[in-house]
Amino acid sequence: MQRPVSSLSLNPGVKVKLVSAGFQFTTDLLHVKPQQLSKEAALNQQEALEVLQAVRRADEGAASSSSTALELLQKEEEELRSIVTFSSQLDAALGGGAPVGRVTEVCGVPGVGKTQLCLQLAVDAQVPRCFGGVGGQVVYIDTEGSFLIQRVADLAAAAVNHCSLLVEDQEQRVAMETFTVESILSNMFVVRCHDYIELLAELHLMPGFLSDHPRVRLLVIDSVASPFRPLFDELLQRTRLLSGFAQQLLSMATSHDIAVVITNQMTTRVQGAQSQLVPALGDSWGHAATIRLLLQWEGPQRLAIIVKSPCHRVSTVRYTITSEGFRDAEQWSEPLSQSETGKQGV
């Protein structure tokens, strides 16, 4: 079986021209000169060159490179660290926090703490390496206008204070000199997007930005739901845009080694006489994030549940939000949370 020309990543118009000129398979194009091709298929010089380059790449099979699972394991163990959440129980459940190189989605009803978790992560991503952090920069895409800089300053001050109490050796003392509220704020790039077009455009520019700023370790989008939910009239279009969006996020997370954290709202699904709260944007969006975290209320308590993850157990932890940020729920000591896990999780 030969490879059809239509499977190449080319402009559809160019492909139509090629096929109507009789070039059905890539092997037909292997020994063709650019001038000849542009004459025969009525393409301009530039297009003909692009076609031939694509054919050559496909022929060499250089486009995809594989690694063995062992190599991946070594990379995971050595290079990819997680960004701590400052809630030790949640960190433990997630194996260290929001993992670098993956997409994590945080869903929840209004006011449960999605934005607080995002702001906390934006601060924590900058914790120096010697304190167990990743010491990176942060891109924060705000679509709801909920990025409150005073709150970030509070969280940053608390984080700096927390780290300064932990200083033990010389390296950490040196690191503390540059880990200040001011440096935290200056290493945060905040983008305000008002609608889905701005968001999609921003995401298209992001790979270039990430290449210019190799220290970025966290990309936050708070939230994905608000720009896309008004598109309810064009569901098919929305699904298509969203699934493309999800693949872009994944590709960025993997190729630039950044943690991507996105938030999603909740919606009501009515089924017969019953209804339940489910994450918004539909079923197929559920596949978008690698890890899905559900924040919800249980009476006065806040719970974080790992609903979907290929590498963690389903588990439930309690957390609270204090003036210092996202923290463990203190008054509920560990045994309680474990019985909770035993009952609900696995």
Added chain:
Amino acid sequence: MVVLREGMCPGLDEDLVRDLRNADIKTVEDLVSSDTEKLAQKCSVSYKALLAIRRVLLAQHTAFPVSGADLYEELLSSTAILSSGNPSLDKLLDSGFYTGELTELSGGPGSGKSQVCFAASVHISHHLKQSVVFVDTTGGLTAGRLLQMLEAETGSREEQMEALQRIHVFRLFDVFSLLDCLYGLRAGILQQASVGGGGGSVKAVIVDSVSAVIAPVLGGKQNEGMSLMTQVGGVLKTIAKDFNIAALVTNHVTRSLSGEVQPGLGMSWSHVPRTRILLERVEAASAGCSSLRSATLIKSSRQPCNIRVEFDLQRWSRSKRGSEEMRTPEEMDSA
């Protein structure tokens, strides 16, 4: 449809190709479907020569019939059934993934598709000592999780590392890269992988998930997406058949108007996989998440459809081995 070139067959020289081209005959298809007699007059070549060329070209591009007896011989000698490692899933699959066939797992988020893929690849690489190609399009593959599963199978670090080395991972996030990868596999990476991978030929290609890369191009005004989807299906089937490989893909689910769950990617894709399985969470009575999953056979050419089994993701391999994560201390000692 192949472009006519000089030297493709005896008698087809440069002048003739030019003459044919002037008569608007560019491809083999054009030549064999045109009226040979008229063409001979138009291009001023002998009718006989043209007929000979036509015959050779037809012979070159035709498909040959194979006798059923030969096919049966081949089946007996080369088809393998790769156990998934889980007894109840094997029951559903009629004892495992068949080489030469495409099997599909569909299910909603968190229904265990990826876990089944991981467990199957670990089982194939560790127990069957065969190589696996794992195409990860959702970023879900975690080597740490594979290691965890292996640790439940064997205590020997060396065996674990060997098994991990037999799993070849491709990470790609768009449909063109997937096609590049699959055509590349067909063109020879498969053989290389089996040589360089430390024993065991590639016996399984897993794509987790195929819908993640196809859904973004499907729909809208252009119908290119449909063509790309068909090609992904086609090349996967060819790989499976030509190299005797079991192909396993995952798919998302959509909800029909009546609220019923069905595999995604629509009707045309539904003809591609030979066997389709729908995975669902088993809702526990205590309103929580459990590791119990149900699998329903929704398309098969071997077993009656709509068989449903339940299995526990935590107790993947045979029950005597116990669960993989929640092993009790006694089990740890005996391992």
